[in-house]
Amino acid sequence: MERSEEDLSLGSSEEYRDEEKSIFTEDMNIDNPHEYSKHENLQTYDPKRQPHSFFYLGISGQIDSGEFYDRDGIAIKYDIVKGNRWKLVKGEETGISQHGFRNQGASKRIVWNFPFEVIYSSTNVKDWPQIVLYGSGKDFRGREVIEFYGSVHVPTSPGRHTRYVRMFQPVTSSIFGKFLGWIKGNPASYKDAPNLIAKGEGREVTRVQSGGLLKITFQITQRNLEKYGYKTTSNDD
């Protein structure tokens, strides 16, 4: 068979074709505020205009594993909660993992290895993003029931971080309520999650007990926070 020249290229030729619009062009693409052509270095000089740009926070990582005493078959759902000023640039803010079961041995560790990647842009560090986590399992009738809650703030310094999140489960106040909840597949749960978990207000009247430990690895990338004057890490490289 005769090989044409196209077969020797690395990928489809469309991907590597030069963009018709050069990044050095004067025309600003106002539709997409995050496009690279709006980089501060390349803009034309205009003394009356502030070089306003957002700062970007890239959050990537994975929900590694966890230990939940004797419970098995847990799926983790995550939700990222942040203030109104933070705009989502790329990625998914929520996700549901697979149901994980323990290995047959004595270890109580459940592994999900569930990755996430999100990029946010903002102009102020107020209302720093948090990840709210829910652990849910299937009850005796196969219904999905959320049992564990937990939350962790996204680390503020760039680089790699490991966080161990302690989950808690709400406790019903009476034995009868507990039984009813077990039958109906509807145990004590929070009504206004994720805000209730993330803000902490309104939780004073609830009772909980410890649920388990979850390990999350984060990788934080930041852009332009130094230009705003924010110092996020003590490591001076």
Place this chain on the structure above:
Amino acid sequence: MSNFDTKEARDKRIKDELEELNNKLELDLSRDDSERDYQDPQRPIRTKADFKPEALFVGQILGADGFDNEDALFLEVIFKHGEHWKLLALPSPIQTHSCYPDEDGTYVFAHPFEFYLTSGSIHGWPKFIIKVYRLDDFGKIDAIAYGSVTLPNSAGTFELECSTWRPMGNCIDESYSFFLGGPPKLTTLNPLTRDLTLRENISTVSSGNIHIQCDVILKSFEDLGIKTS
């Protein structure tokens, strides 16, 4: 110069004056800040307000351990800062849920907090004042321990441990508290941080530890020459 200028002379005079004015204008322009920024467009234009120091404390009250107790515990956390500090965003008062201990005696609170302040002085760095309450099976609430911890002053992530104590009474008070609950309490929180001389008169009994995770972002402290790490 005669009173009657020729046309050329007049034109020349006007041209000279215009040139002089032009030169003056150029000199003024070059003294402008924008000239400096044109040479270095990467440097952002910062106003005086950008140099006011700000600090963001973000984190969670993780939990507690070391309390020899089987009842539920909850915490009330008071955020205290100096007079030259000002809160930029209204915080909510922190009162955690009530948590029952597990086999190791650890309690999980997982109560997130966020404080955004602007500072006028390094005196009065923010602190937490923690009051530990016990909730027993009959629904009775009792303050059983007190503690205070200063929040970190350098940027980064920190795990803080706040040790707590409670005041100790005489023999009768102690046995009362052992059998029935209701340990001696402080009437005011002043001995904790505000008026430390009051501590000369009290004896205390040690209690458990509170674990707090705190992330700190600082702004413009380094620009003013304040080094914290």
